Amino acid sequence: MEDGEAVVESVGYLSFDPPEQPAPEDRPVGAYYISNSRIGEIRPRPDTGSDDDNTAASSSSDEDDDTDWSDSDDEAHQPQRPAEGIGPVQDSIWNARFQQLVRLPDTESKYQQLAYLAHDFQHAAEVYGRIIISERFVPVEFKTIKPLDIGGIAGGEKFIVQSILFKYALDTDVMPGLWMYGGDFPDDASAMKAAGHELRSLARLEDSGAIEEGIFLPLETLVDYRGFRLLAVSVLPVSRKTICYGSHDAGLTVHSDYPAFNRKLKAIFTRLNLKGHRVKKKILYGPGDIEGHWGADGKLYLLDFSRLYPPESIQQTQALFPTNPMASRALFYKMLRPELVSSYQKPLCSDAFSLWLKGDPLAKEHNDEVRAATTRLIEGIIPDLALEIVFRCLKLKDDALNETETVQVLHTHLQHILHRMHTCGVNMRFLGALRSRFLVTAKQYDLHLMGHIDTVYSSLMFTEMAARVAKNMIRALLREKMKQLKVPSSEPYRQLVLNLFNLFSGQAAASTRFWTSVVPPTLDPTSAPVKSDGEAGQQPNSAEGRNVEYYIYHQCLGLKNEPSPATTSLPVGSPHTNMLDPKSHSKGVIFTQWLSSEALGTRGPSLAPPLRARRVCSGRSIS
Numbered sequence: 279m280e281d282g283e284a285v286v287e288s289v290g291y292l293s294f295d296p297p298e299q300p301a302p303e304d305r306p307v308g309a310y311y312i313s314n315s316r317i318g319e320i321r322p323r324p325d326t327g328s329d330d331d332n333t334a335a336s337s338s339s340d341e342d343d344d345t346d347w348s349d350s351d352d353e354a355h356q357p358q359r360p361a362e363g364i365g366p367v368q369d370s371i372w373n374a375r376f377q378q379l380v381r382l383p384d385t386e387s388k389y390q391q392l393a394y395l396a397h398d399f400q401h402a403a404e405v406y407g408r409i410i411i412s413e414r415f416v417p418v419e420f421k422t423i424k425p426l427d428i429g430g431i432a433g434g435e436k437f438i439v440q441s442i443l444f445k446y447a448l449d450t451d452v453m454p455g456l457w458m459y460g461g462d463f464p465d466d467a468s469a470m471k472a473a474g475h476e477l478r479s480l481a482r483l484e485d486s487g488a489i490e491e492g493i494f495l496p497l498e499t500l501v502d503y504r505g506f507r508l509l510a511v512s513v514l515p516v517s518r519k520t521i522c523y524g525s526h527d528a529g530l531t532v533h534s535d536y537p538a539f540n541r542k543l544k545a546i547f548t549r550l551n552l553k554g555h556r557v558k559k560k561i562l563y564g565p566g567d568i569e570g571h572w573g574a575d576g577k578l579y580l581l582d583f584s585r586l587y588p589p590e591s592i593q594q595t596q597a598l599f600p601t602n603p604m605a606s607r608a609l610f611y612k613m614l615r616p617e618l619v620s621s622y623q624k625p626l627c628s629d630a631f632s633l634w635l636k637g638d639p640l641a642k643e644h645n646d647e648v649r650a651a652t653t654r655l656i657e658g659i660i661p662d663l664a665l666e667i668v669f670r671c672l673k674l675k676d677d678a679l680n681e682t683e684t685v686q687v688l689h690t691h692l693q694h695i696l697h698r699m700h701t702c703g704v705n706m707r708f709l710g711a712l713r714s715r716f717l718v719t720a721k722q723y724d725l726h727l728m729g730h731i732d733t734v735y736s737s738l739m740f741t742e743m744a745a746r747v748a749k750n751m752i753r754a755l756l757r758e759k760m761k762q763l764k765v766p767s768s769e770p771y772r773q774l775v776l777n778l779f780n781l782f783s784g785q786a787a788a789s790t791r792f793w794t795s796v797v798p799p800t801l802d803p804t805s806a807p808v809k810s811d812g813e814a815g816q817q818p819n820s821a822e823g824r825n826v827e828y829y830i831y832h833q834c835l836g837l838k839n840e841p842s843p844a845t846t847s848l849p850v851g852s853p854h855t856n857m858l859d860p861k862s863h864s865k866g867v868i869f870t871q872w873l874s875s876e877a878l879g880t881r882g883p884s885l886a887p888p889l890r891a892r893r894v895c896s897g898r899s900i901s
Contacts, residue, residue: 373514376392396497402440406423406444409423411508412504443513444508445509446507446508447473458610459607468608468611472610473509482586483580493543505759514573515575522534524570525557525566529566532558542578544563551621552586552587553625557635564586587619588626589612589632594652594656598708598711615704617701618702619651626651627648630645631648659703664719668719709742755774756774756775
């Protein structure tokens with residue numbers, strides 16, 4: 279498009295294509311079918327029917343299954359069930375129970391049952407997900423859960439067990455020499471981010487009133503284990519032939535078949551401040567690769583939300599993030615936050631900078647609006663937030679001088695920063711830019727009057743950045759270890775994590791070298807060592823060559839990368855520095871606190887409270 283920004287064709291992240299050939303006779307035909315796995319099954323607990331109102335509503339739910347299309351102006355445009363061609367598509371017990379509960383009246387019993395269902399679904403996803411990931415490199419004939427060929431472009435192997443579809447969040451080559459997220463090299467870390475967008479966008483759609491509009495959503499969760507991520511989705515009664523909105527084949531065919539359905543989706547996307555645009559000859563209000571299905575159960579389902587929100591403008595952020603020839607692939611995972619999009623003065627286009635806008639005469643306008651929103655983020659929101667944090671430091675300086683900064687107090691300070699970033703629509707990848715702007719703004723005030731609270735806040739932001747990078751390091755090295763060993767046992771991976779924690783927060787020479795090295799090794803993957811001091815015979819994966827994890831990989835393997843002679847002090851925020859209060863903290867305590875939280879999931883699973891139980895749950899675990 280304009281101004282030199284590359285445009286790359288989009289490919290749907292969550293494309294559920296049924297097999298071309300008939301399925302085995304013992305399984306229903308369609309995009310989803312129940313696995314015949316003989317391992318112990320986990321199912322949602324049954325409805326106790328303890329609430330009279332809910333029981334009555336449940337008993338009448340079957341009568342209400344037909345979607346109300348009475349708002350359609352044209353009788354000819356009423357959706358008609360095809361006489362043939364869909365085939366028997368089976369629903370799952372998870373989806374049936376979930377859709378039954380979300381349609382009940384808002385009572386305490388309803389949300390309690392939804393919370394139970396969320397816990398059960400997450401538990402089942404974690405149990406089966408751990409098995410799938412631990413057997414990632416086991417030959418197919420020896421796998422406990424066999425992969426299925428159900429099509430789709432993202433993630434490679436897919437599994438269905440006990441009515442849950444599992445998909446790896448891994449980079450995939452869309453054509454020879456071109457990877458979906460990494461460009462010329464696979465970028466699994468970015469693929470995991472896209473899966474995270476899927477889950478967050480699902481929650482936003484629920485908040486936008488999708489259920490009230492008669493649009494149903496799947497039950498989803500994430501499972502993080504040994505450096506890999508699985509997206510677990512409840513099996514739905516849909517297939518390739520039930521799609522009626524969006525595209526399931528990367529834009530070859532685009533649907534907006536039923537005006538009444540289109541109006542419902544327009545209302546939902548308008549509440550999210552998303553802009554309608556032309557995709558081929560159709561007008562869509564979400565991304566082109568979103569999928570709306572009229573399910574075999576008569577319900578309208580919406581799938582594939584990873585690109586629901588517009589991408590940031592690479593051109594506007596290149597000063598903060600140096601670009602490379604394949605930076606345009608970032609449009610698939612560097613999205614603007616929902617808070618920024620919803621608060622922006624104009625609706626924004628989900629498909630900005632992509633080939634989905636190729637036939638839209640207003641493509642330049644759509645792209646310019648997203649550029650302006652990105653500029654507003656960089657030049658307006660981040661400086662304003664930095665000033666707000668400075669004012670908070672001035673307000674807290676007296677309390678900070680008289681209070682011992684315990685881990686709990688410091689955690690409160692950090693959580694306030696992160697919460698304000700989210701509510702203001704600032705992505706975590708801009709934390710470094712926010713910290714830099716905070717330091718510049720703080721210099722405009724009397725630092726003596728501010729006490730040392732500004733140093734505390736600066737160090738906390740640095741610690742958060744270090745913890746997030748360390749999380750990606752741990753994941754990348756766990757993936758490499760699994761590729762090397764190809765065994766499902768857990769002890770080698772536990773030892774790897776233990777060694778990394780010792781490297782991050784220890785006091786040995788290797789740990790000091792790790793934190794003080796300033797000259798990174800070459801990022802040319804062809805120069806990667808075949809053998810290193812850290813782990814003999816391990817061959818680094820060239821797939822990590824374009825990522826920061828590659829630099830970390832060299833460091834963690836113990837390569838001799840001595841600090842520069844000009845370096846006379848440790849970096850601020852290192853666990854070897856007095857980054858907070860030397861009287862109350864030992865080296866590495868604060869860093870390890872957040873590293874444990876971010877990388878190993880010690881905060882526990884993210885479950886919705888009873889009144890928000892219909893939100894998806896998120897399982898996070900590495901062992």
